[in-house]
Amino acid sequence: MTDVLRRGRASLAFSFFAQGVAFALLVTRIPAIQDRYGISDALLPAFLAAVPVLAGVGSVCTEHLVKRVPPSLVLRWSQPVVLLALLGVGAGDQVAEVAVALGAFGLAVGALDASMNMLGVSLQRAYGRSIMLGFHAVYSLGGILGASLAWVGAHWHLDLFVSYLPVVVVLLPAAFVGSRWYVDAGEEKEDVVPAGDGAGTSGGIVFKMLLPLCLVMTFAYIGDSTVSNWSAKYLQDVLGSSEQLATVPYNVYMVTTLVGRAIGDLGVRRFGAVAVVRAGALVAALGFGVVAVAPGAWVGMLGFTLLGLGLCVIVPQTFAAAGRLFPGASDAAVARLNIFNYVGFLIGSPLVGALGDLWSYRGAMLVPMVLVLVTLRYAGSFDPGPARYGDGHERARTADVGRGSNGV
Numbered sequence: 001m002t003d004v005l006r007r008g009r010a011s012l013a014f015s016f017f018a019q020g021v022a023f024a025l026l027v028t029r030i031p032a033i034q035d036r037y038g039i040s041d042a043l044l045p046a047f048l049a050a051v052p053v054l055a056g057v058g059s060v061c062t063e064h065l066v067k068r069v070p071p072s073l074v075l076r077w078s079q080p081v082v083l084l085a086l087l088g089v090g091a092g093d094q095v096a097e098v099a100v101a102l103g104a105f106g107l108a109v110g111a112l113d114a115s116m117n118m119l120g121v122s123l124q125r126a127y128g129r130s131i132m133l134g135f136h137a138v139y140s141l142g143g144i145l146g147a148s149l150a151w152v153g154a155h156w157h158l159d160l161f162v163s164y165l166p167v168v169v170v171l172l173p174a175a176f177v178g179s180r181w182y183v184d185a186g187e188e189k190e191d192v193v194p195a196g197d198g199a200g201t202s203g204g205i206v207f208k209m210l211l212p213l214c215l216v217m218t219f220a221y222i223g224d225s226t227v228s229n230w231s232a233k234y235l236q237d238v239l240g241s242s243e244q245l246a247t248v249p250y251n252v253y254m255v256t257t258l259v260g261r262a263i264g265d266l267g268v269r270r271f272g273a274v275a276v277v278r279a280g281a282l283v284a285a286l287g288f289g290v291v292a293v294a295p296g297a298w299v300g301m302l303g304f305t306l307l308g309l310g311l312c313v314i315v316p317q318t319f320a321a322a323g324r325l326f327p328g329a330s331d332a333a334v335a336r337l338n339i340f341n342y343v344g345f346l347i348g349s350p351l352v353g354a355l356g357d358l359w360s361y362r363g364a365m366l367v368p369m370v371l372v373l374v375t376l377r378y379a380g381s382f383d384p385g386p387a388r389y390g391d392g393h394e395r396a397r398t399a400d401v402g403r404g405s406n407g408v
Helices: 002-027 030-037 044-065 071-091 095-127 132-155 160-181 207-238 248-271 273-293 297-311 314-325 330-358 366-382 396-402
Strands: none
Touching: 002 071, 002 095, 002 132, 002 160, 030 044, 030 095, 030 160, 044 071, 044 095, 044 330, 071 095, 071 160, 095 132, 095 314, 095 330, 132 160, 132 248, 132 314, 207 248, 207 273, 207 297, 207 314, 207 330, 207 366, 248 273, 248 297, 248 314, 273 297, 273 314, 273 366, 297 314, 314 330, 314 366, 330 366
8 A cells, every 4th residue: 555655656756747847948038939930929918828728628528527537637637738738839841730739738737737736635644644745846847947948959059849759758758658657545534545446426516615716826826927937027117136047036936935845844843834924924924025125136036045945845835724624525626716816817917017107016916915815814724633633643553554655
C-alpha cells in the first residue's frame, strides 16, 4: 500500500512539473506567437482571454466527466492533448490554425488542472498529512524551467516549433508512462485503489459553503496575474529601472514561490492550514504595500519577493480545503473551485491596467492588496476540524499509511 502511494505521488508530481513547463513555454512566448501569425494588438487580448475562458469550460466538463470515469483517466489523456496543442501553436502559419491550437490547449488545460488537483486532494487524504503544497512547488519548478527554455529560444531566435519540439518529445512519453501509477484514492474511502479501478462519487455541493473558497481563489489569482502581467512595466515605468532589471521581479517571484511551497507543507503540519493561510495573506498584502510605496527599483523587487512568499501558499490550501469541506464530493468541489482560478486571471490584468490608466499604478497596487486581505475574513474555511489532518490531529488509519513515505 505504501509503495502504491509513493508511486502515485511521484507520478502526479511529474504531471504538475510537465504542466508548469508547458504553460510557461506558452505564456512567455506570446510576443513571438503574435509575430509569427501576424495577430494585431487589437485582436491579441481576445486570443489571450479565450484560453482561460475555455479552460473554465474544460473544468466544468471535467466535473461531470469524473462521475463516470476516474480523474486519473481524465489526467492521463488531457496532458498529452496539452503538450500536442502547445506543439500545434508553434507549427502553424495561419491565424485559424493557432486559434484551433489555443482552443484545444485551453479546454485541455481546464481538464488537466482540475483532474491534477482532484488526485492531489485525494492523495493528501490518503497520506493523512499535508502534501498539496509540494505538488504546486513542483509546478513552480516546471514554470521556472519552461521560462528559462523560452529565454533560450528567444535569445537564439529559434522558431517556435523548434523550441517546443524537444520539450514535447521528452515530456509526452514520460507523462504517458508515468500515468500508469496515478492513484485514485477516492472520496472519503478507507481503501486506496490503483488508477482505473474506481472513481470517487460526486455528491451534492452547497455553493454557499464553497463560495468563501471561490473568493479566496479569485483574489489570489488577481494578485498572481498582477505580478505576471505588470511587474516589469511597473518597475520600468513607475520605479525607473532599466529594461534589463525590469525582467528580474517575475523570476524572483517564481523562485520565492517555489521556496515557499517547498517548505509550506511543513508549516501546515506544524501550525495548521488556517495559520499558514493567514500568514500568507499578511505577507502578500505587505508585499503589495511595499510595491505601492517603493521609492526605487530595489525596494520594489523586495515587495515582489514578499508577494511570492505570501501568495504561493494560498491556492494549494484552497484546493485542499475544498476537498475537506466536501469529503463525499471532493472531485466536484475541486472542479468548481478551479473555475475561479481562471476568473481571477481574467479579472486581474485588465483591472490593474484600467486603474493604472485612470488613477495611478501605485494606487492600482493597493486594490489587490485589499483583496488578498479579505482572505483573512475567510480563513476559518481552511480549518480541518478536530477529526481531520494537517494540524496535529490524526485519522489513525490514513496517518499510519502516510508515515510509510517520507517524500515523493
